Amino acid sequence: xxxxxPDELVLDSYRRWxxxxxxxxxLGRLQPLAPAExxxxxxxxxxxxxxxxxxxxxxxxxxxxxxxxxWVAQRMEAEPRPVDAQRVxxxxxxxxxxxxxxxxxxxxxxxxxxxxxxxxIPLLDALLVDASARGTEKVLLAMSHRGRLSVMxxxxxxxxxxxxxGFEDVDPKSVLGGGDVKYHMGATxxxxxxxxxxxxxxxxxxxSHLDAVDPVVMGRxxxxxxxxxxxxxxxxxxxxxxxxxAFAGQGILGETLNLADLDGYTVGGTVxxxxxxxxxxxxxxxxxxxxxxxTDVAKRLNSPIFHVNGEDPDAVVRVARMAxxxxxxxxxxxxxxLIGYRRHGHSEIDDPTLxxxxxxxxxxxxxxxxxxxxxxxxxxxxWVQAFGNKVQEDLQQAQEAGAELEKKPTFATLPGYWQSYxxxxxxxxxxxxxxxxxxxxxxxxxxxxxxxxxFSIHPKAQRLLEQRREMADGTRPIDFGAAxxxxxxxxxxxxxxxxxxGQDSRRGTFNHRHSVLLDVETEAEYTPLSAAVxxxxxxxxxxxxxxxxxxxxxxxxxxxxxxxxxxxxxxxFGDFANGAQxxxxxxxxxxxxxxxxxxxxxxxxxxxxxxxxxxxxSARLERFLQLAAEDNLQICQPSTAGQYFHxxxxxxxxxxxxxxxxxxxxxxxxxxxxxxxxxxLTQPRFQEIVDDLAYPEANRVLFCSGxxxxxxxxxxERRGDTDTAIVAVDQLYPFPRVxxxxxxxxxxxxxxxxxxxxxxxxxxxxxxxIPRLEQISGGRRVRTVKRRESASPATGSPKAHAFxxxxxxxxxxxx
Numbered sequence: 001x002x003x004x005x006p007d008e009l010v011l012d013s014y015r016r017w018x019x020x021x022x023x024x025x026x027l028g029r030l031q032p033l034a035p036a037e038x039x040x041x042x043x044x045x046x047x048x049x050x051x052x053x054x055x056x057x058x059x060x061x062x063x064x065x066x067x068x069x070x071w072v073a074q075r076m077e078a079e080p081r082p083v084d085a086q087r088v089x090x091x092x093x094x095x096x097x098x099x100x101x102x103x104x105x106x107x108x109x110x111x112x113x114x115x116x117x118x119x120x121i122p123l124l125d126a127l128l129v130d131a132s133a134r135g136t137e138k139v140l141l142a143m144s145h146r147g148r149l150s151v152m153x154x155x156x157x158x159x160x161x162x163x164x165x166g167f168e169d170v171d172p173k174s175v176l177g178g179g180d181v182k183y184h185m186g187a188t189x190x191x192x193x194x195x196x197x198x199x200x201x202x203x204x205x206x207x208s209h210l211d212a213v214d215p216v217v218m219g220r221x222x223x224x225x226x227x228x229x230x231x232x233x234x235x236x237x238x239x240x241x242x243x244x245x246a247f248a249g250q251g252i253l254g255e256t257l258n259l260a261d262l263d264g265y266t267v268g269g270t271v272x273x274x275x276x277x278x279x280x281x282x283x284x285x286x287x288x289x290x291x292x293x294x295t296d297v298a299k300r301l302n303s304p305i306f307h308v309n310g311e312d313p314d315a316v317v318r319v320a321r322m323a324x325x326x327x328x329x330x331x332x333x334x335x336x337x338l339i340g341y342r343r344h345g346h347s348e349i350d351d352p353t354l355x356x357x358x359x360x361x362x363x364x365x366x367x368x369x370x371x372x373x374x375x376x377x378x379x380x381x382x383w384v385q386a387f388g389n390k391v392q393e394d395l396q397q398a399q400e401a402g403a404e405l406e407k408k409p410t411f412a413t414l415p416g417y418w419q420s421y422x423x424x425x426x427x428x429x430x431x432x433x434x435x436x437x438x439x440x441x442x443x444x445x446x447x448x449x450x451x452x453x454x455f456s457i458h459p460k461a462q463r464l465l466e467q468r469r470e471m472a473d474g475t476r477p478i479d480f481g482a483a484x485x486x487x488x489x490x491x492x493x494x495x496x497x498x499x500x501x502g503q504d505s506r507r508g509t510f511n512h513r514h515s516v517l518l519d520v521e522t523e524a525e526y527t528p529l530s531a532a533v534x535x536x537x538x539x540x541x542x543x544x545x546x547x548x549x550x551x552x553x554x555x556x557x558x559x560x561x562x563x564x565x566x567x568x569x570x571x572x573f574g575d576f577a578n579g580a581q582x583x584x585x586x587x588x589x590x591x592x593x594x595x596x597x598x599x600x601x602x603x604x605x606x607x608x609x610x611x612x613x614x615x616x617x618s619a620r621l622e623r624f625l626q627l628a629a630e631d632n633l634q635i636c637q638p639s640t641a642g643q644y645f646h647x648x649x650x651x652x653x654x655x656x657x658x659x660x661x662x663x664x665x666x667x668x669x670x671x672x673x674x675x676x677x678x679x680x681l682t683q684p685r686f687q688e689i690v691d692d693l694a695y696p697e698a699n700r701v702l703f704c705s706g707x708x709x710x711x712x713x714x715x716x717e718r719r720g721d722t723d724t725a726i727v728a729v730d731q732l733y734p735f736p737r738v739x740x741x742x743x744x745x746x747x748x749x750x751x752x753x754x755x756x757x758x759x760x761x762x763x764x765x766x767x768x769x770i771p772r773l774e775q776i777s778g779g780r781r782v783r784t785v786k787r788r789e790s791a792s793p794a795t796g797s798p799k800a801h802a803f804x805x806x807x808x809x810x811x812x813x814x815x
Contacts, residue, residue: 088314216557244279584624
């Protein structure tokens with residue numbers, strides 16, 4: 001057995017534990033440790049300490065991939081490439097002078113200064129320069145508020161004049177009732193690498209919910225990569241700048257990390273940068289991280305974690321280059337922990353000496369980084385002073401120009417593929433025909449129910465395909481699964497790309513979709529809808545991880561950069577959508593109002609009271625209706641399979657890009673009363689209101705939505721009632737005023753109008769529908785039939801549910 005080389009053993013110990021003894025914190029808060037494994041002395045130990053215990057500490061020996069461990073060790077132990085100290089100094093001066101001018105001119109305004117981690121500017125510069133040399137053309141940047149304005153000015157390329165105009169609050173009337181604060185706005189620009197290449201940068205709009213934007217940016221990157229699938233993923237780079245306490249504490253960050261290497265979500269690696277000032281608002285690290293480094297959450301990935309002292313710009317640039325090279329080499333995530341401090345309070349109106357008095361006593365004594373770095377780099381003091389003065393003069397002129405602007409500047413330019421689409425308020429001429437001929441439906445049915453001759457299909461799947469073929473040719477009523485498949489097939493054949501994700505979405509939670517079939521002999525996969533795909537279209541369906549927030553946010557991001565695609569996210573049960581409440585509130589419902597950004601994302605939320613308990617009954621329709629305003633959303637509950645078919649096609653074919661929230665059925669997916677004849681799919685359009693035309697002289701009209709439509713109709717048939725019309729409200733928002741008014745006119749003789757819902761009185765659409773119905777009812781009062789108020793959506797007992805449902809249905813006819 002070969003005797004280990006003693007020097008190699010020493011070096012290996014430092015590879016494994018050297019980061020614990022590294023000099024990482026410029027203020028000495030993170031004292032280097034002295035593990036016993038590093039107690040050796042001698043030339044080998046001295047060399048190892050220089051490599052692994054200086055301004056860079058790297059965690060990589062935990063990674064179970066020998067190639068990665070070898071790669072990191074080789075890069076760390078190689079001689080560093082030279083750093084252009086003058087370029088770095090220029091960047092540092094620009095970053096700090098910008099903040100200093102803001103501090104002097106707009107004292108008391110929030111700006112979330114980059115001072116203390118200003119090395120972020122040369123870090124991003126080095127990252128972009130290296131990535132562009134490796135083929136990167138576009139960068140999607142996610143970051144929260146800390147240092148964002150300086151990054152916009154010095155990396156994204158937003159004119160300083162426009163940023164100063166935000167502090168002057170130019171043209172306030174342009175955002176009455178909407179808009180967002182300046183450090184949340186997105187921006188686009190071109191970054192000149194100085195080597196004859198430019199990189200297009202898009203800084204994503206983000207809310208104050210830290211790291212909620214991360215999966216959005218991943219989805220956007222995936223969409224941009226998918227637009228040109230023949231090119232390598234490296235062409236589009238995602239960079240995320242996090243805060244230290246957010247990296248440790250935000251659950252959505254952990255969810256996003258988990259997407260890194262999943263087939264349905266990978267973007268070829270993300271560079272994570274932590275602007276680590278070792279404090280969260282006023283909270284100390286001991287209160288927000290259970291471990292020495294908040295980056296430990298990233299150890300779930302095969303990603304090296306580079307810790308670097310933010311007061312050593314040469315080390316910062318070196319780490320940025322290694323991060324870029326690692327991402328290009330291995331196509332997965334990498335983490336850079338830039339450790340610095342925060343020169344001011346959380347925002348500049350805070351006094352940090354109230355909570356960290358001794359710390360801020362030390363911070364006051366720390367010189368600006370550009371001064372100390374220029375001195376250490378032996379740069380000409382006169383040049384440094386002259387360049388600083390020039391930057392100051394330019395910024396002062398930009399500030400004066402910003403104060404004179406009359407119109408609020410635009411920070412971002414949308415890609416050309418958004419030119420055909422519009423948002424704003426709905427009007428009738430936006431409608432499109434969605435029906436297909438019976439012949440075309442039969443052709444599509446044949447296409448998507450045929451499998452290759454050598455494919456050994458499961459007998460149950462074979463029977464499903466046979467039934468769908470019968471549905472498509474009109475010999476069997478069409479259920480929801482077939483209606484969806486026909487809608488998808490027709491869109492794919494017309495050139496519309498489709499992406500569907502969610503927990504168990506390939507098969508479908510309720511065994512209704514079966515979009516991917518498995519060969520029972522080989523387990524090879526076959527996707528029947530792939531046979532319908534036309535040129536420039538694609539169909540992809542992925543089972544998602546057990547997450548709502550990150551996956552929904554990801555799909556929102558994908559829809560932002562693929563507006564011509566039908567992008568759908570399906571909840572396993574609609575009740576679980578509340579696990580994604582932040583993306584729903586901050587992006588899906590409010591993205592257009594805050595940032596002018598459109599999305600056509602579809603949310604499929606199984607909803608229905610069927611005795612499955614409080615967590616498997618309600619998609620919380622009331623919450624979406626509360627979020628609805630200014631035609632920001634579409635909220636629908638199709639009563640039949642045919643209506644679902646038209647709804648999906650309408651969403652894809654209309655140029656009006658608004659998120660669509662669909663309350664989808666569960667038990668009614670195959671129920672005879674919710675199926676459709678083929679003729680319903682040949683009708684021109686989706687019907688917002690499905691009137692009960694067989695009962696024009698009814699004395700009583702029941703308005704309702706969802707499963708209860710069918711329960712009421714069954715009860716009417718049981719009773720032999722000929723005096724009650726049942727009207728299905730399949731679109732709740734935007735409120736279908738025109739069509740509902742027409743229905744009410746047709747039922748002008750009716751003396752009783754009721755809104756019936758199986759949700760409790762404090763839930764469902766009751767609060768929303770009653771005042772709107774009464775506005776157009778011609779003075780007739782609208783009464784309600786509903787469950788009693790309840791803190792939870794439904795009972796946990798199937799028998800109790802059945803009793804409640806029966807009583808509710810009876811009350812609708814006897815009240």
